[in-house]
Amino acid sequence: MSNNHSNGKGVISSLDWITIVIYLTLLVFGWVSVCGASYSYGDTDIFSLDTRSGMQIVWIGTSICLGFVILMMDDRFFDTFSFIIYFGLLILLFLTIFNPHEIKGSRSWLVLGPLRIQPAEFAKFATALAISRLMSSHGFSIHKTRHFLMALAVVLTPMLLIIGQKETGSALVYLSFFLMFYREGMPGSVLFTGVAMVAYFVVGIRFEETLLWDLPTSLGTFLVLFMVQIFTVGLAQVYCKDKMPVKQLFLVTLIPTILAVLFSKFIIPFDVVWVQIAIVTYIIGSLAYYGLRERMREHALITLFALGSLAFFYSSSYVLNNVLQSHQRERINVLLGLKEDLAGAGYNVHQSVIAIGSGGLAGKGFLNGTQTKLKYVPEQDTDFIFCTVGEEEGFLGSAGVLLLFLALILRLIHVAERQRYKFGKVYGYCVLSIFLFHVFINIGMVLGLTPVIGIPLPFFSYGGSSLWGFTILLFIFLRIDAARNMARG
Secondary structure, three states: OOOOHHHHHHHHHHOOHHHHHHHHHHHHHHHHHHHHHHOOOOOOOOOOOOOHHHHHHHHHHHHHHHHHHHHOOOOHHHHHOHHHHHHHHHHHHHHHHOOOOOEOOEOOOEEEOOEEEOHHHHHHHHHHHHHHHHHOOOOOOOOOHHHHHHHHHHHHHHHHHHHHOOOHHHHHHHHHHHHHHHHOOOOHHHHHHHHHHHHHHHHHHHOOOOEOOOOOOEHHHHHHHHHHHHHHHHHHHHHOOOOOOHHHHHHHHHHHHHHHHHHHHHOOOOOOHHHHHHHHHHHHHHHHHHHHHHOOHHHHHHHHHHHHHHHHHHHHHHHHHHHOOHHHHHHHHHHOOOOOOOOOOOHHHHHHHHHHHHOOOOOOOOOOOHHHHOOOOOOOOOOOOHHHHHHHHHHHHHHHHHHHHHHHHHHHHHHHHOOOOHHHHHHHHHHHHHHHHHHHHHHHHHOOOOOOOOOOOOOOOOOHHHHHHHHHHHHHHHHHHHOOOOOOO
């Protein structure tokens, strides 16, 4: 803790008050939303600690106090003890796997009397600190394979431990760190590979049972293999110019595929997938041959991309049906349109969309939402809190909330860019990436645009763990930023 009084004044005067005002405004709107979502007809005191709205005031108050304590700490504490904090949270995450208390199928909560704490919410800021310390260390370069693998290990270790707690949604949040990696110089091809894998999964699963042009060929498999061919040849065009006949590979991809489809349609029906597998094999073989001849690293990496694409696609169906839990599988099937289950897996999304739509332009008014008051939407004060905003505040209120989050994101970008040291800049972009992921996925799942993975909306969803976790994450960054122009005492 800082014992220099003038240093304390320096912190206050150096704070980014615009971010703090946005934070406090989000807290106010969040409490109003929790109040509206948890209110039942006949309640007489929304401030009572026996109500969710009353308890949320407690969480908000303790969060503000927590933020104040962080601001009064020496900013060097977070750099110096980042790895200790990180490993401490890893131990806690590991112990939580064996937690005897299972809540809604998840072992991610530690029950301490009347208090329930979710360590996964605090592991985000610990991971952000550790990765910032690693990437700001002398000699670190994300372009060096060994260093990049070390950074991946820092991010993926807590992610795997959280999966072990059966909390897949919270684990997926750690994918947001790849946005920071990209900002810090990670090749765009890595990010492209992730997007390609998502496309393979969605297209392959969605159209697996659909036939191509009434042929004995799976449309999903056909499209995925064609994407693998096009993506692989495209990467060769970008990274292997003048090193191999890319144009010929493109023709080998396109012409045989068209001829095979026409032959199967008008002469002898057969599974065109076999032709595509042969084409992919030829492309991989060509890449390997030219790679060995020219001794080019790019050829080997693109070959790995093609092989990995095939392995991922042909294992995705197995993972969906044998690895994911039944409720997760149902949610994916509903999202992809493979199953319409308005009374089961799709119930939450269906009811939340009804609630948002019923709000109209200006909404029904505070505490007047019928869908939420009658409890039609499960988890309406936690994961699905945004449907309350849509119903009570309407399109205008929803747009206002989105603009507030946009203002926060833009401000975080501005503050991150002005950091004098790499530790602060990397940590800032970690904070930005985590908030962006939470807002995008949470609002997307409420609108039925993304899978329902069960992550909170920052500063809105009811609960102490998430509110404390987001507050710590944000205020550590504000404390680091406040020190950029301060003289050391």
